[in-house]
Amino acid sequence: MISDMKIEASNDISMLLEIMARLRDKDTGCPWDVEQTFASIIPYTIEEAYEVQDAIERNDLDDMREELGDLLLQVVFHAQMAKEQQAFDFGDVVHAITKKMVRRHPHVFGDAGQRGKDLVKGAWEAIKNEEKQERQERRTALGLVEGDGPGAFLDDVPRGLPSMKAAVKLQKLASKVGFDWNDPHLVLDKIEEETQESRTELAELLKSGTSLDSVEMKSEIGDLLFAVINLARHCHIDPDEALAMTNQKFRDRFAHVESSLENKSRSLHEASLDEMEELWQAAKSLT
Numbered sequence: 014m015i016s017d018m019k020i021e022a023s024n025d026i027s028m029l030l031e032i033m034a035r036l037r038d039k040d041t042g043c044p045w046d047v048e049q050t051f052a053s054i055i056p057y058t059i060e061e062a063y064e065v066q067d068a069i070e071r072n073d074l075d076d077m078r079e080e081l082g083d084l085l086l087q088v089v090f091h092a093q094m095a096k097e098q099q100a101f102d103f104g105d106v107v108h109a110i111t112k113k114m115v116r117r118h119p120h121v122f123g124d125a126g127q128r129g130k131d132l133v134k135g136a137w138e139a140i141k142n143e144e145k146q147e148r149q150e151r152r153t154a155l156g157l158v159e160g161d162g163p164g165a166f167l168d169d170v171p172r173g174l175p176s177m178k179a180a181v182k183l184q185k186l187a188s189k190v191g192f193d194w195n196d197p198h199l200v201l202d203k204i205e206e207e208t209q210e211s212r213t214e215l216a217e218l219l220k221s222g223t224s225l226d227s228v229e230m231k232s233e234i235g236d237l238l239f240a241v242i243n244l245a246r247h248c249h250i251d252p253d254e255a256l257a258m259t260n261q262k263f264r265d266r267f268a269h270v271e272s273s274l275e276n277k278s279r280s281l282h283e284a285s286l287d288e289m290e291e292l293w294q295a296a297k298s299l300t
Contacts, residue, residue, distance in 0.1 A: 269296035
């Protein structure tokens with residue numbers, strides 16, 4: 014039953030939990046909050062994580078405080094819905110992560126014999142493997158998975174990750190067992206191969222008059238993107254950061270095209286492609 018405690022701003026996490034419980038109350042809560050499910054708020058959870066990233070990259074600590082609060086609210090929201098289903102609550106979430114952090118850092122929280130630097134090497138993966146096995150056994154006992162053996166090697170990569178980040182993690186994990194190129198030039202060769210396959214598929218679709226958004230074309234483009242991401246990884250470059258840099262470069266150069274046209278009392282819609290290309294090349298020389 015929802016308590017009658019006074020609701021006001023507080024540093025105490027219990028107040029936030031109370032607020033969410035009241036919002037979810039079927040009789041007196043917020044209609045929008047009440048109708049939400051785990052699945053329906055996934056986009057908001059992901060969006061809030063990106064908002065935190067944006068504040069960090071802008072070095073805006075005031076904004077970062079606000080965005081971290083929004084992200085915390087998402088955790089509390091999920092925990093409240095789980096509590097209503099008698100699955101777990103926020104306390105269980107906190108217990109799980111504190112247990113994991115203590116376990117994974119024996120060199121910090123263990124006894125004196127576990128605190129040597131040399132003991133840290135390899136310990137992280139060993140502990141994670143133990144946790145993975147325990148999780149598998151627990152889920153099997155709960156009837157959430159079939160069988161009692163370990164999961165597939167690549168199951169450590171969450172399926173809900175953004176595709177670009179998932180590609181990097183999949184490649185890194187496969188690399189640990191030697192399934193990888195040892196020379197970036199070989200990755201470039203793979204990119205050329207995938208580019209040619211995309212050209213071939215595109216030509217066939219155009220020739221047959223088939224829609225370009227075919228499953229085959231989507232597959233070829235996916236293969237090409239995967240190969241490009243692989244090149245970034247081999248060059249120790251975060252592909253997401255590289256793309257963000259190019260996005261900003263595109264914004265700046267396109268803004269130059271737009272402002273140059275405005276100086277001539279012309280709009281983007283009035284300019285020809287050749288005129289915009291000329292201004293684009295001029296913008297490239299400036300950045």
